[in-house]
Amino acid sequence: MLNIARTPVARRALCQTRWNSTTTSTAPGGDTRLETIRRVLFEPVRREKTISLEGELLEQHETIERAWKLHRMRQREQRERSLELQFRAMNVAMNELEKTNDRLFKGALVKSRHITYPKQAKIPTETPSTQGWDYAYKAPEAITA
Incomplete structure (x- = not known):
């Protein structure tokens, strides 16, 4: 059944039989999650027509x-x-x-089972400082000329 479901026609038929009894209304305020899941899983990917060059x-x-x-x-x-x-x-x-x-x-x-240098090296990351925020910091006063 898995190989059959790969064809677009069989996929649509499978989609209709599986979801007809469980689809929810698309009325305002209704739950459209199942409809979205059905579209994502079973509808064929729409592709643009390839350009034929001459x-x-x-x-x-x-x-x-x-x-x-x-x-x-x-x-x-x-x-x-x-x-x-x-x-x-x-x-x-x-x-x-x-x-x-x-x-x-x-x-x-x-x-060796021991970790070698490249594995011990600290990997550069963009994580925050371990010291946290310096609440006592005062901005230097601008020099007026």
């Missing part, structure tokens, strides 16, 4: 789309290159650490 407008649209996809591809490739460089630098550092000090190398590989 000729030069279609060519312009396709050119813009290709340029956007090219831009996104270049961004993705740049991000992948950056991550690759970071990974290589990390591998070089780990190899150097392995050659230098075996104890530190093994310590770097172990995942």
Whole structure:
């Protein structure tokens, strides 16, 4: 029944059978919550008709789309290159650490249960001060020249 209810016709029919007995009057002062719920859940989303482009407008649209996809591809490739460089630098550092000090190398590989620095750092928030309001504050007097 779930798959059937996804078609607009079946959805309308289901909507009518479910809500016909429980809908409330829409008279002034009446409760319209069930009617609103019915509309939100069961009415199909009204969408504007898509614009069909022809000729030069279609060519312009396709050119813009290709340029956007090219831009996104270049961004993705740049991000992948950056991550690759970071990974290589990390591998070089780990190899150097392995050659230098075996104890530190093994310590770097172990995942600790203890919270590390980035997790301990206080996240900037826009919450009020913990001290509250300073009722004794006096505004500085303006200097008159």
